[in-house]
Amino acid sequence: MSANFTKSDLPFDQEMVDIVDYVMNYQVTSELAYTTAWNCFLDTIGCGLESLEYPACTKLLGPIAPGQRVPNGVRVPGLDYELDPVQGAFNIGTAIRWLDFNDTWLAAEWGHPSDNLGGILATADWISRNNLAGSSAGHGTKPLVMRDVFTAMIKAHEIQGCIALENSFNKVGLDHVILVKVASTAVVAEMMGLSRDQILNAVSLAWVDGQSLRTYRHFPNAGSRKSWAAGDATSRAVRLALMAKVGEMGYPSALSAPTWGFYDVSFKGKRFSFQRPYGSYVMENVLFKISFPAEFHAQTAVEASLLLYKQMHERGKTSDDIATISIRTHEACVRIIDKKGPLRNPADRDHTIQYMVAIPLIFGRLTARDYEDDIAADPRIDALREKIVCVEDPQYTKDYHDPEKRSIANAVTITFTDGSSLDEIAIEFPVGHKRRRDEGIPLLVQKYRTNLARIFDAAQQEKIAALTLDYERFSQTPVNEVMDLFVKRLP
Numbered sequence: 001m002s003a004n005f006t007k008s009d010l011p012f013d014q015e016m017v018d019i020v021d022y023v024m025n026y027q028v029t030s031e032l033a034y035t036t037a038w039n040c041f042l043d044t045i046g047c048g049l050e051s052l053e054y055p056a057c058t059k060l061l062g063p064i065a066p067g068q069r070v071p072n073g074v075r076v077p078g079l080d081y082e083l084d085p086v087q088g089a090f091n092i093g094t095a096i097r098w099l100d101f102n103d104t105w106l107a108a109e110w111g112h113p114s115d116n117l118g119g120i121l122a123t124a125d126w127i128s129r130n131n132l133a134g135s136s137a138g139h140g141t142k143p144l145v146m147r148d149v150f151t152a153m154i155k156a157h158e159i160q161g162c163i164a165l166e167n168s169f170n171k172v173g174l175d176h177v178i179l180v181k182v183a184s185t186a187v188v189a190e191m192m193g194l195s196r197d198q199i200l201n202a203v204s205l206a207w208v209d210g211q212s213l214r215t216y217r218h219f220p221n222a223g224s225r226k227s228w229a230a231g232d233a234t235s236r237a238v239r240l241a242l243m244a245k246v247g248e249m250g251y252p253s254a255l256s257a258p259t260w261g262f263y264d265v266s267f268k269g270k271r272f273s274f275q276r277p278y279g280s281y282v283m284e285n286v287l288f289k290i291s292f293p294a295e296f297h298a299q300t301a302v303e304a305s306l307l308l309y310k311q312m313h314e315r316g317k318t319s320d321d322i323a324t325i326s327i328r329t330h331e332a333c334v335r336i337i338d339k340k341g342p343l344r345n346p347a348d349r350d351h352t353i354q355y356m357v358a359i360p361l362i363f364g365r366l367t368a369r370d371y372e373d374d375i376a377a378d379p380r381i382d383a384l385r386e387k388i389v390c391v392e393d394p395q396y397t398k399d400y401h402d403p404e405k406r407s408i409a410n411a412v413t414i415t416f417t418d419g420s421s422l423d424e425i426a427i428e429f430p431v432g433h434k435r436r437r438d439e440g441i442p443l444l445v446q447k448y449r450t451n452l453a454r455i456f457d458a459a460q461q462e463k464i465a466a467l468t469l470d471y472e473r474f475s476q477t478p479v480n481e482v483m484d485l486f487v488k489r490l491p
Helices: 014-025 031-051 085-097 113-133 146-166 177-191 196-208 225-245 262-266 281-285 296-314 331-337 353-363 379-385 394-401 434-455 458-468 471-475 479-485
Strands: 322-329 388-392 410-416 421-427
Touching: 014 146, 014 177, 014 196, 031 085, 031 113, 031 146, 031 281, 031 434, 031 471, 085 113, 085 225, 113 146, 113 177, 113 225, 113 479, 146 177, 146 281, 146 471, 146 479, 177 196, 177 225, 196 225, 296 322, 296 331, 296 353, 296 410, 296 421, 322 331, 322 353, 331 353, 331 388, 331 394, 353 379, 353 388, 388 394, 434 458, 458 471, 458 479
Parallel strands: 322 388
Antiparallel strands: 322 410, 410 421
């Protein structure tokens, strides 16, 4: 077999061509998309900082070889590492995603588009530092600025989200991080200055890869991989882009090839369908997890439960007085998070609507800590879970898929052992929804400041906040300067 491979003369699948032409040629003009990307950045970095309080997360972070520091290496917010861009992407992506508190996109497929920031930010920092150092690893002579990061975020959100609108990967057993890998590959390859042919090669390599099975998100295998899967996907994207940059070949019919392509092997022979062309729709409509670190299909149910908790206490009742709880919901909620039986770990608990409703009805709160073993050991939780029944409302399911509405509705009713009940509380849109932006953004900033305070002293908090909360100044700040600001120096 020859050791040399030549470029294929076959045309690339149109689905890949559309992605590459979008990342190379589309000019983002929506200021709403840019300001939302800014808010998304603040929220996402904050989520990563909160995750650093959990040893299960931090044990996975750092260089591959302990103690290694890479010249002009990627910084990791809240830590003091200097890493290669692949491992840097894994570190940032894993921290972002660990607590299931970053943004969300719900459609035929769900997922978390800000997962892509791991690869985007690592690549931007890497390019910026090497450009300033005059290194051959760079791309140009100037550092990238944060607006460049926002542009990449908008495009990654769009690729992941538009494919997700009408194509369900979970129904064929695949994890949604496949879309993180594809979107990240395209945008970081463009950031690295690859040619059109090279970006096509990179994107095809992402589709050719074996894809994560969704089994680690569900009983009986739910586990912590769901917290680092996005870091794995976005770091793989950086690796594939770097391979394409040095001339690694692509696979033009990676999707459509009979028998051996992605469609036939992994998608039951179906081609992707699309609701809309790539633009800036997804970033403009992205959902923020502002109030609760809970799987997003349950957000409105948790909000309703907290309101009911207040009403219960006004009547002098506790969770012990509850006979039944009915949740009127949408099909996706029933399919993903309606669970009975034992819950073995935090990853299982934060994807169970009965658990996420029981906690606020017992304690009047829902925090990341509430998924840990010591809280879960309270026997009242499992007792209350057994009293909760979910029922699909077809209208809620219809509104969930409506592109103009995109509701995530839940309605909760409580009946007590004495035969009395509380009126149903129905909430269509969570605080993080586009329709509640005016209410949500101040809370998002508050969440961000709370997360800064977890890691940094007061002086550094204010220094970070003064820059990052000033949109115009922040947008034009070099990426490397921003990343230096987020370093947590070790004693």
